[in-house]
Amino acid sequence: xxxxxxxxxxxxxxxxxxxxxxxxxxxxxxxxxxxxxxxxxxxxxxxxxxxxxxxxxxxxxxxxxxxxxxxxxxxxxxxxxxxxxxxxxxxxxxxxxxxxxxxxxxxxxxxxxxxxxxxxxxxxxxxxxxxxxxxxxxxxxxxxxxxxxxxxxx
Amino acid sequence: xxxxxxxxxxxxxxxxxxxxxxxxxxxxxxxxxxxxxxxxxxxxxxxxxxxxxxxxxxxxxxxxxxxxxxxxxxxxxxxxxxxxxxxxxxxxxxxxxxxxxxxxxxxxxxxxxxxxxxxxxxxxxxxxxxxxxxxxxxxxxxxxxxxxxxxxxxxxxxxxxxxxxxxxxxxxxxxxxxxxxxxxxxxxxxxxxxxxxxxxxxxxxxxxxxxxxxxxxxxxxxxxxxxxxxxxxxxxxxxxxxxxxxxxxxxxxxxxxxxxxxxxxxxxxxxxxxxxxxxxxxxxxxxxxxxxxxxxxxxxxxxxxxxxxxxxxxxxxxxxxxxxxxxxxxxxxxx
Numbered sequence: 001x002x003x004x005x006x007x008x009x010x011x012x013x014x015x016x017x018x019x020x021x022x023x024x025x026x027x028x029x030x031x032x033x034x035x036x037x038x039x040x041x042x043x044x045x046x047x048x049x050x051x052x053x054x055x056x057x058x059x060x061x062x063x064x065x066x067x068x069x070x071x072x073x074x075x076x077x078x079x080x081x082x083x084x085x086x087x088x089x090x091x092x093x094x095x096x097x098x099x100x101x102x103x104x105x106x107x108x109x110x111x112x113x114x115x116x117x118x119x120x121x122x123x124x125x126x127x128x129x130x131x132x133x134x135x136x137x138x139x140x141x142x143x144x145x146x147x148x149x150x151x152x153x154x
Numbered sequence: 155x156x157x158x159x160x161x162x163x164x165x166x167x168x169x170x171x172x173x174x175x176x177x178x179x180x181x182x183x184x185x186x187x188x189x190x191x192x193x194x195x196x197x198x199x200x201x202x203x204x205x206x207x208x209x210x211x212x213x214x215x216x217x218x219x220x221x222x223x224x225x226x227x228x229x230x231x232x233x234x235x236x237x238x239x240x241x242x243x244x245x246x247x248x249x250x251x252x253x254x255x256x257x258x259x260x261x262x263x264x265x266x267x268x269x270x271x272x273x274x275x276x277x278x279x280x281x282x283x284x285x286x287x288x289x290x291x292x293x294x295x296x297x298x299x300x301x302x303x304x305x306x307x308x309x310x311x312x313x314x315x316x317x318x319x320x321x322x323x324x325x326x327x328x329x330x331x332x333x334x335x336x337x338x339x340x341x342x343x344x345x346x347x348x349x350x351x352x353x354x355x356x357x358x359x360x361x362x363x364x365x366x367x368x369x370x371x372x373x374x375x376x377x378x379x380x381x382x383x384x385x386x387x388x389x390x391x392x393x394x395x396x397x398x399x400x401x402x403x404x405x406x407x408x409x410x411x412x413x414x415x416x417x418x419x420x421x422x423x424x425x426x427x428x429x430x431x432x433x434x435x436x437x438x439x440x441x442x443x444x445x446x447x448x449x450x451x452x453x454x455x456x457x458x459x460x461x462x463x464x465x466x467x468x469x470x471x472x473x474x475x476x477x478x479x480x481x482x483x484x485x486x487x488x489x
Contacts, residue, residue, distance in 0.1 A: 014349035017397075021350065021358040024396045026314040026430075033311075081307050090309020097309050106309045114305035117205040131308065 037096030077102030160374025169336035175443035176220035180321025191444035210294035213323040215250035221325040233284035238267035264464030269483035292323030293434030313354035317433035324439030335450040341371035357394020359478035360463040365401035367482040388438030388462030391431035416441035450489035
């Protein structure tokens with residue numbers, strides 16, 4: 001058999017095995033996951049909204065109240081992560097607790113906790129953004145691009 | 155080559171004896187169905203240490219010492235210590251060997267390490283290079299999660315095909331003579347890869363290697379599924395086990411209901427929410443040293459084929475999009 005034939009045979013075997021594994025694999029329950037994500041994600045946003053109303057009622061302006069709300073939610077996310085609760089919420093809620101800002105706090109605090117044995121520089125400092133880093137990098141990049149488009153359109 | 159048998163198997167000139175076995179497991183394993191077979195169940199994942207990594211090496215060292223203590227041996231009575239684990243540069247085994255002071259071979263075969271150690275230890279004794287060897291492997295759920303997956307407190311959902319790295323360490327003493335279950339032959343696995351890239355589905359990546367080693371073992375040694383009471387694979391989990399059964403049947407071998415898996419034996423999957431089952435060098439090592447050795451000693455099982463499987467990827471190779479190669483080593487043990 002020539003080289004191409006062998007490669008073809010290997011690809012066939014791999015494809016055949018892929019189909020076998022697909023047929024065995026347990027599937028995610030998409031509907032259940034969506035419902036869980038909706039409920040928990042919605043609840044987190046509702047709590048945020050309550051804080052926003054509270055801060056606005058205390059006489060903060062629109063921007064200041066929004067910043068105070070974000071700060072409070074980040075604090076709660078970090079606290080629950082530190083108490084070992086947020087990963088349990090995440091297990092149930094999936095994207096519902098990853099997408100809100102509390103999830104962002106979780107993704108920074110979790111690696112910071114994990115790597116504190118490796119010291120403050122090469123551990124906490126270096127590893128803190130292993131999960132959140134890409135979000136920050138591409139978030140910043142996309143905002144710059146959108147900013148330029150907005151500027152050019154004006 | 156007197157003791158090589160067929161393409162990839164070895165047959166020892168006289169059976170080697172497993173004179174002692176010991177293990178230590180974590181809290182989750184202690185809540186599983188095999189709890190009564192373990193020597194020590196930790197209630198603290200840190201084992202009184204300051205990090206998960208140091209806890210793992212302490213487990214490995216302590217289980218090795220316990221295996222010696224059970225038959226009143228000292229480290230100086232052992233010719234060689236063979237051990238391995240999942241950590242980068244196998245630090246658990248290396249650092250435990252520092253404490254034991256026995257001439258040491260470090261092994262890496264991922265979750266297949268325990269069977270690899272038994273095979274190599276047997277070869278050392280049968281070749282006349284040693285009289286008695288100490289073999290051990292370990293894994294720790296949290297140190298493995300940290301190295302291979304997400305931080306522990308990260309709020310993400312695990313894939314239903316993901317396996318749970320067992321916290322545990324097992325050790326055996328293999329001797330040229332003595333009382334205990336006997337190892338008569340074994341098969342050294344080839345590294346196989348059928349293109350699985352999902353590190354959350356290691357069972358599927360390892361099943362082809364397990365099937366290949368089992369079939370080669372039968373062919374090389376002139377045995378068949380009827381020769382064994384059970385064929386116990388190490389850590390294929392639910393998905394991998396089903397894939398193994400289908401692969402065996404495709405190649406004309408029907409093992410009936412003789413196939414068991416350490417990853418499925420160690421946990422109550424539904425009650426403990428362990429997804430596809432256990433994995434890690436510590437899974438097959440603790441199930442072997444606890445459950446299987448006891449059943450062999452009590453003659454409930456006469457002949458076992460123990461097939462430990464290992465997925466040989468690293469986090470780096472996965473990030474670079476490589477597929478997952480796997481290996482399986484088999485040893486035949488009789489009661």
